Amino acid sequence: MNIRVFVVDDHTVVRSGVRAEVGDLVDIVGEAGDVQAAITGIRDVEPDVVLLDVHLPDGGGRAILDAVAPTHPHIRFLALSVSDAAEDVLAVIRGGAHGYVTKAISGPELYEAITRVHAGDAYFSPRLAGFVLDAFRGTAPPGMDPELDLLTPRERDVLRLVAVGYTYKEVGARLSISARTVETHAAAVLRKLRLSNRRELSRWATARRLI
């Protein structure tokens, strides 16, 4: 059975674009262009995966996550955006999305991302991998649990290869580890991203914007 996908984007061109790219591979069971319609629609059809635009009028993708994710934990969210603002992207990940892709993504890559997120794995686009490496740079500030706030060297290696466009399978082959281990590393990074000190991350995001 195909994965049931719900598309939330305020640009019709994106919704029709997603249909054109992956419409044959997944079942697109609904779409919405604003926050309220999205919340009602998602609760109605209970899709497997929601493709979620980061920037929406009336609260953005984050508002939808906050409304739906607690009551429907089996629905997975994949963030989709043309935006380059790191803090917006990280906010959606921290809000519960399992991955982030840019809208320039090709059809096969988007399908791969949907499949991964549906399986409960984390999906990092090259850009998100870069954001994460940037967010976890340097050493942990005093008073914080270093286990929680720093990436292991292996996790960094994985993210670097993802940042230059490798798939998980290719990352595994390149580092001589199994694809399953790569997935485990990605899941660990996602968990650290959600648990890490909120203030640290937002300070980093602000500083980055000022550069």
Added chain:
Amino acid sequence: MCRARRWHRTCSARDDGAVSPRWLVALGFVGLVLVVWLSWAIGHTPAPGPVVMFSSVVAVLGLAVGPWLILVGRRLVRSAAGGPAGVIFSRSLVFAAIIGFGGPILAIVALDEPYSPTLVMVSTAISGLLALVGGIVLPWGYLLTRTITKERAARVRAEERAAVAAHLHDSVLQALTVIQKRTEEPEVRRLARGTERELRAWLYGIPASGDFTGGVTAVAEEIEDRYDVVVELVTVGTCPLDPPATAVLGAIREALTNAATHAGVRRVSVFTETTDTELLALIRDRGRGFDPSVHTGPDRRGVADSIVGRMAQHGGSAVIRSAPGEGTEVELRMSP
């Protein structure tokens, strides 16, 4: 244009002829000081003759109220329709004038007694008070609140406009992405790519030029434009463009040129990371690939050598991983 300019000049010339607001404020304060002095003098010095008394009271009150009246009047004129403030202003002045002149005239002409100092003083004081409240305080307060309301409305409008602009920017970026994905015309692609780059730079800030990341961004754009490929660039951290960093930049350019001309694909990925201990760059394509052990390939090995040579000169290393049909990855490492 010329005419409008000349008109403007005569206009400002006339303004220059009028008393400047600064002088009016100074005069007004002098008047207020005199009011204090006068009220002290009335209580503590023997009363002078009625004429001296009356004219000094009128002069002091005029000096204390007049300048402020002129200031408020000018603001009412400048803000065009003064609305209720204008009505209050003009009526108060009329009543103030009637009471101010009417009281003394009544006292001198109509009453039997030759002179009633109380009536004169009371009518003058009422007139001054009326001018103060109706001509200055109320209109001023009205103008002030209206300015605040206007500013608030302007802020709300600006916020709305920003929200619309954010949506529009997203739409334009979206359209440019779709154009690049679907068109087969290199020139159209280049145009869309260039426009997207400019819009992004404006929206999210241009990377500081002169440092390593700025240099990599410039090289990526140059390769995109020259060879009609997409360079997917992810950068983490940056550092100054010292000689080793410049060498890495040169090697990245070589690797990108190599990929753009030989790999046969339209997409190349670049990742750079700068830490305190190391500068790392990965350049990767999913193109044709080649056998790194063969020296006599069509100038591939030569390019590879020049990348390795550049890095080695500054104590860095370059590893080139490739196999026919499996794409190419160039890994550059340099310790500062």
